[in-house]
Amino acid sequence: MKIGVLALQGAVAEHIRLLEQAGAEAIAVKRVEQLAELDGLVIPGGESTAIGKLMKKYGFDVALKEFSAQKKPLFGTCAGMIILAGEIEGQDWTHLGLMDIKVARNAFGRQRESFETDLPVAGIAEDFRAVFIRAPLIREVGEEVDILARYKDEIVAARQGHLLCASFHPELTDDKRMHAYFLEMVREYRTQEAAVAQ
Numbered sequence: 001m002k003i004g005v006l007a008l009q010g011a012v013a014e015h016i017r018l019l020e021q022a023g024a025e026a027i028a029v030k031r032v033e034q035l036a037e038l039d040g041l042v043i044p045g046g047e048s049t050a051i052g053k054l055m056k057k058y059g060f061d062v063a064l065k066e067f068s069a070q071k072k073p074l075f076g077t078c079a080g081m082i083i084l085a086g087e088i089e090g091q092d093w094t095h096l097g098l099m100d101i102k103v104a105r106n107a108f109g110r111q112r113e114s115f116e117t118d119l120p121v122a123g124i125a126e127d128f129r130a131v132f133i134r135a136p137l138i139r140e141v142g143e144e145v146d147i148l149a150r151y152k153d154e155i156v157a158a159r160q161g162h163l164l165c166a167s168f169h170p171e172l173t174d175d176k177r178m179h180a181y182f183l184e185m186v187r188e189y190r191t192q193e194a195a196v197a198q
């Protein structure tokens with residue numbers, strides 16, 4: 001199983017380390033041609049406007065929509081979640097617009113820009129260390145979206161079929177359970193694809 005981490009800007013090496021610890025081969029992805037060899041992709045945290053601009057410049061805006069249309073799993077953390085969102089509060093544009101979620105950027109306000117807390121994440125852990133850094137929140141989700149975690153009633157992790165996202169940064173901990181969960185998703189979709197091909 002080969003997983004890419006979109007390496008245009010942001011926390012790339014940390015994701016690669018945890019994906020490897022969870023048992024996958026992981027590579028940094030800088031060119032769209034690399035997508036063909038991947039079973040899944042992580043879009044890391046960073047600055048969503050910067051990542052979005054670079055995605056467009058290098059053709060990832062179109063290529064990742066095709067990647068997703070093949071039901072290849074995508075996992076967006078923090079800025080990566082904003083990249084996946086179908087709607088961004090206060091903005092009339094989106095990046096990939098793949099997930100039926102409405103997000104608000106930098107939603108915790110100045111006092112609590114960055115903090116850590118332990119959260120239950122459905123199907124993954126009872127006590128996941130969630131590291132928030134100028135994090136976005138999910139304000140609304142569509143019918144097909146499963147909510148995986150909340151922080152004080154606000155939605156901070158969700159899944160829609162082959163798409164997974166979190167407001168926080170699992171890659172900044174030593175806990176590989178969320179990455180392992182993503183690899184399970186990749187396995188699930190690969191099995192489905194193989195069954196269709198037969």
Ligand SMILES: NC(=O)CC[C@H](N)C(=O)O
Binds near residue numbers: 047048077079106136
């Ligand atoms: N740590 C992060 O990824 C922060 C996200 C950033 N605040 C944004 O809006 O893009």
